[in-house]
Amino acid sequence: MNKDMKILVVDDFSTMRRIIKNxxxxxxxxxxxxxxxxxxxxxxxxxxNFDFLVTDWNMPGMTGIDLLKAVRADPNLASxxxxxxxxxxxxxxxxxAAQAGVNGYIVKPFTAVTxxxxxxxxxxxxxxxxx
Amino acid sequence: xxxxxxxxxxxxxxxxxxxxxxxxxxxxxxxLVLGELTEVRESQLFNELGRLTxxxxxxxxxxxTDDRMASMASDEIPDARERLTYxxxxxxxxxxxxxxxxxxxxxxxxxxxxxxxxxxxxWEKFLSKEMGAAEFRKLSATMHxxxxxxxxxxxxxxxxxxxxxxxxxxxxxxxxIIKRVITLVSEVEKSxxxxxxxxxxxxxxxxESDTDTKKEEKESEKSAKAAMNLEGPxxxxxxxxxIVNSQDDVDDLLSSLGF
Numbered sequence: 044m045n046k047d048m049k050i051l052v053v054d055d056f057s058t059m060r061r062i063i064k065n066x067x068x069x070x071x072x073x074x075x076x077x078x079x080x081x082x083x084x085x086x087x088x089x090x091x092n093f094d095f096l097v098t099d100w101n102m103p104g105m106t107g108i109d110l111l112k113a114v115r116a117d118p119n120l121a122s123x124x125x126x127x128x129x130x131x132x133x134x135x136x137x138x139x140a141a142q143a144g145v146n147g148y149i150v151k152p153f154t155a156v157t158x159x160x161x162x163x164x165x166x167x168x169x170x171x172x173x174x
Numbered sequence: 175x176x177x178x179x180x181x182x183x184x185x186x187x188x189x190x191x192x193x194x195x196x197x198x199x200x201x202x203x204x205x206l207v208l209g210e211l212t213e214v215r216e217s218q219l220f221n222e223l224g225r226l227t228x229x230x231x232x233x234x235x236x237x238x239t240d241d242r243m244a245s246m247a248s249d250e251i252p253d254a255r256e257r258l259t260y261x262x263x264x265x266x267x268x269x270x271x272x273x274x275x276x277x278x279x280x281x282x283x284x285x286x287x288x289x290x291x292x293x294x295x296x297w298e299k300f301l302s303k304e305m306g307a308a309e310f311r312k313l314s315a316t317m318h319x320x321x322x323x324x325x326x327x328x329x330x331x332x333x334x335x336x337x338x339x340x341x342x343x344x345x346x347x348x349x350x351i352i353k354r355v356i357t358l359v360s361e362v363e364k365s366x367x368x369x370x371x372x373x374x375x376x377x378x379x380x381x382e383s384d385t386d387t388k389k390e391e392k393e394s395e396k397s398a399k400a401a402m403n404l405e406g407p408x409x410x411x412x413x414x415x416x417i418v419n420s421q422d423d424v425d426d427l428l429s430s431l432g433f
Contacts, residue, residue, distance in 0.1 A: 061342075
């Protein structure tokens with residue numbers, strides 16, 4: 044896993060963005076940027092060579108699930124790994140996210156260990172698929 | 175107000191007639207005119223009473239048939255109370271987690287600080303060649319011990335800092351919960367204003383604001399509604415059906431879907 048990869052963190056709560064960015068820095072990922080909702084994030088993704096997207100679900104403007112769908116629908120972004128970190132924990136929502144092509148799903152409140160595990164799992168899977 | 179002035183003219187005419195008949199000494203005729211005058215007055219009163227009764231009836235009906243109002247009163251207000259209580263629990267827990275971590279980390283820093291000061295003093299003594307061999311062996315042992323314990327101490331301080339960091343997630347969770355309660359409070363406010371409007375027959379300006387702010391309100395209302403349709407953070411005691419209870423459940427569900 045490339046520790047210099049460029050990561051976009053999307054959440055409408057700035058405290059949560061800071062928490063996730065700090066945890067990522069702790070895991071060795073320092074190349075992080077953030078956005079406060081899907082409609083701000085999408086143009087950043089389209090123009091920014093990002094390697095990984097971490098997004099909340101419930102946000103004003105464009106929600107995380109709509110952002111995920113938009114990413115999968117964009118030929119340039121379709122293969123971008125997406126990790127959802129959200130307080131939404133209804134079964135049908137998790138299924139919806141899975142069907143929309145999410146790579147990982149973390150429910151809030153979460154721990155630093157969970158974040159590390161999920162990120163490791165996502166990139167192990169991608170590396171084994173590319174191998 | 176043509177209606178009113180018609181009524182007033184009619185009353186005035188009858189009053190004049192009454193005076194005229196009295197002056198003429200036709201007391202019987204005068205009584206008759208007085209009777210007519212009272213009748214007009216009474217029918218006005220009855221009309222007003224009728225209108226009030228109708229408005230009141232409509233208001234009661236609107237209150238009864240408004241499902242939204244009923245569900246707000248029976249479910250959502252008590253739910254909101256639970257939610258706000260949960261906010262207190264969450265913020266309380268976060269504050270204690272933070273304070274505990276600080277109280278654990280501070281003594282570690284203080285003890286490292288003290289050892290460093292002692293070492294520094296001894297090292298100065300060594301540099302100015304005022305240290306005997308026995309004392310130097312002691313210094314060497316202290317240094318060796320400090321190198322190994324400070325790694326553990328710094329790891330502990332870092333762990334406590336991470337704990338403080340993670341405790342701040344209360345703001346996101348409680349923020350989402352409070353946003354929901356705010357949406358509910360504005361809905362209740364609107365319903366109450368509507369009720370007062372129906373009940374008083376008055377035109378209250380709040381519901382007929384200018385189109386720009388109305389449009390703006392519609393937009394924010396729309397996104398608030400969209401947010402309300404999502405489940406949001408689960409509150410103990412108010413969990414909805416078909417939710418997962420832990421990250422493990424999420425992982426199980428996803429792996430059953432081939433993840």
